[in-house]
Amino acid sequence: MSWLLVLPIAIPMATAVLALLVRKQHIMERYVSAGGGAALFVATVVLLAAVWQDGTLVGRMGNWPPPFGIVLVADLFSAVMVLIAGLTGLLIVIFALATVDVERERFAFHSFYHILLGGVCGAFLTGDVFNLYVWFEVMLISSFALIALGGEKAQLDGAVKYAAINLVSTILFLTSIGLLYGATGTLNMAELNQAVRAVENQGLIDAIAIMFLIAFGIKAAVFPLFFWLPASYHTPPVAVTAIFAALMTKVGVYALFRMFTLVFTNDLALTHTVMLVVAALTMITGVLGAAAHTDIRRILSFHIVSQIGYMVLGLALFTPLALVGGVFYLIHHIIVKANLFLIGGVIKRVAGSFDLNRLGGLYLSHPVLAVMFLIPAFSLAGFPPLSGFWAKLILIKASLDLEEYLIAGVALVVGLLTIYSMTKIWIQAFWKPLPADGAPAGPAPLSGFERVALYTPIIVMCAVTVTIGIWVEPFFVFAERAAQELIEPAGYVAAVLGGGPR
Amino acid sequence: MNSLILSTVARAVIALMVLFSLYLLIRGHNLPGGGFVGGLVAASAFLLHAIANGVPATRRLLRVDPRAITMIGVAVAIIAGLVAAFQGAPFLTGVWAFPGGVPLGTPLLFDVGVYLVVVGAVVTLVLALEEDA
Numbered sequence: 001m002s003w004l005l006v007l008p009i010a011i012p013m014a015t016a017v018l019a020l021l022v023r024k025q026h027i028m029e030r031y032v033s034a035g036g037g038a039a040l041f042v043a044t045v046v047l048l049a050a051v052w053q054d055g056t057l058v059g060r061m062g063n064w065p066p067p068f069g070i071v072l073v074a075d076l077f078s079a080v081m082v083l084i085a086g087l088t089g090l091l092i093v094i095f096a097l098a099t100v101d102v103e104r105e106r107f108a109f110h111s112f113y114h115i116l117l118g119g120v121c122g123a124f125l126t127g128d129v130f131n132l133y134v135w136f137e138v139m140l141i142s143s144f145a146l147i148a149l150g151g152e153k154a155q156l157d158g159a160v161k162y163a164a165i166n167l168v169s170t171i172l173f174l175t176s177i178g179l180l181y182g183a184t185g186t187l188n189m190a191e192l193n194q195a196v197r198a199v200e201n202q203g204l205i206d207a208i209a210i211m212f213l214i215a216f217g218i219k220a221a222v223f224p225l226f227f228w229l230p231a232s233y234h235t236p237p238v239a240v241t242a243i244f245a246a247l248m249t250k251v252g253v254y255a256l257f258r259m260f261t262l263v264f265t266n267d268l269a270l271t272h273t274v275m276l277v278v279a280a281l282t283m284i285t286g287v288l289g290a291a292a293h294t295d296i297r298r299i300l301s302f303h304i305v306s307q308i309g310y311m312v313l314g315l316a317l318f319t320p321l322a323l324v325g326g327v328f329y330l331i332h333h334i335i336v337k338a339n340l341f342l343i344g345g346v347i348k349r350v351a352g353s354f355d356l357n358r359l360g361g362l363y364l365s366h367p368v369l370a371v372m373f374l375i376p377a378f379s380l381a382g383f384p385p386l387s388g389f390w391a392k393l394i395l396i397k398a399s400l401d402l403e404e405y406l407i408a409g410v411a412l413v414v415g416l417l418t419i420y421s422m423t424k425i426w427i428q429a430f431w432k433p434l435p436a437d438g439a440p441a442g443p444a445p446l447s448g449f450e451r452v453a454l455y456t457p458i459i460v461m462c463a464v465t466v467t468i469g470i471w472v473e474p475f476f477v478f479a480e481r482a483a484q485e486l487i488e489p490a491g492y493v494a495a496v497l498g499g500g501p502r
Numbered sequence: 503m504n505s506l507i508l509s510t511v512a513r514a515v516i517a518l519m520v521l522f523s524l525y526l527l528i529r530g531h532n533l534p535g536g537g538f539v540g541g542l543v544a545a546s547a548f549l550l551h552a553i554a555n556g557v558p559a560t561r562r563l564l565r566v567d568p569r570a571i572t573m574i575g576v577a578v579a580i581i582a583g584l585v586a587a588f589q590g591a592p593f594l595t596g597v598w599a600f601p602g603g604v605p606l607g608t609p610l611l612f613d614v615g616v617y618l619v620v621v622g623a624v625v626t627l628v629l630a631l632e633e634d635a
Binding site: 002003006010013014016017020021059060061062063108111 | 569570573574576577580583584586587591592593594595596
């Protein structure tokens, strides 16, 4: 069974190799890249099905027993994150085929893209803290390349900020891993679950927990560590921004969920209270930042920040229902946010600009695009019956259950302000007539291939959003089971440490 | 750089460095050494060649694009991990064979992959920097 766990890492890596080796035949490279994306998606579906059937899967790499060797572990939460990574990875690579220029493809865009996917899947699947660090590195190196590829001035400006702050986070992460190992003598997550409680000096564990919180907080872009994200995300091509927006910050959120449900749970009063405050401030600053901007990509970047606040809120409240909300929010958000960026990319392609002041009249010229914008935009803001409504509803219900009225109020107000930003894009880009000094119309009408490659990913993501919204029951049941596994990690620990080899 | 002394010395030293890098690679299974440090030594041999004879000469010497070497290295490492599948063992499990009493195993193959990755990546970097200068 352990091979199912390896495939989501091995397939993207193999695809990256193949894509680089055939890069002289440009067409072949594109087939390899798309084919690799499809293979990864299929593998992740099979993995999730297996985990749903048989429970948590554990693979001992190199056949070394834990805690000596590295284990890959897929519980429901990991498996669903890998599945979402596979789905968005496939859809965005299709979009990239029509939007990424030949020059960037020549400099191994597709290889870096797949290495990034492999790193993301590795981070979701590993059961070892140091291995998690390694996957973060794999992800970071390829993301540095992707964000700088093309070498435009604005891109390099963004890339420098992005690289600098991420290196700080990496050093902090590595330092806290060292301290944790010194205090407990193990880095296997399942063993840490018990080992952390056995440490005499609990003050040290608290300090390490806060260091992890800061390190992952930078990656996840929470208040007050989010400033690098809006400063860099709008610079690379849309396909790159979309995959970053969908997956990169979410790996930080995933790591928070994993470490603060499995390892650091013995001082909830400290760690989870800090998170609660952080979550509220993240939501507010993100949404206010978005209100001030008129570039579509910048607005959407700030909204990533504000939405991260909701996910952290689910973790901070730390009740079964709140964790259901957190998991649900992650799933919903990845799809919606990637979709919004892709739609932004199509707007740029057909209307020639990202700047709302220079856009207009798109409803007249591209009514289908307008409708497809409304679905993720309303879902982001939390309109029923779309996926975002249920995600917000669960979280607000969870905070009301705990009588955290202030945080529930913040979540509601931020939802309202999100509508403001979304209607701003809607009115400015789609509704108002094209201004006199508007952007020149797109270079040429969409070719048949472009039409398919640009619209297929958007339509599929819209369909997923609507499906989650209307048939919410199975998704809720799923999130409930995943959250149950998170809040009672005994099953995870037993699967990794107990039992025979599988 | 156009220096008779450097290019004469480099000819001898480069051969030694490549030999030493292979020694490090093979010895690395049980003793200090291994693919990473071996790869670094080999890469510095190519760097020395580039300084002494110019980047175009080094590219001709390599015959293959160093980026391709990196990717072949990744492929070799993945294959080394996949061999275990034929024995029904998990990914990366060491598989050994003893043709004529010589122990050969997938850990060595994996290390060769690491070696190639390091050589390819470092040479790519350094040649790109040298060319711009």
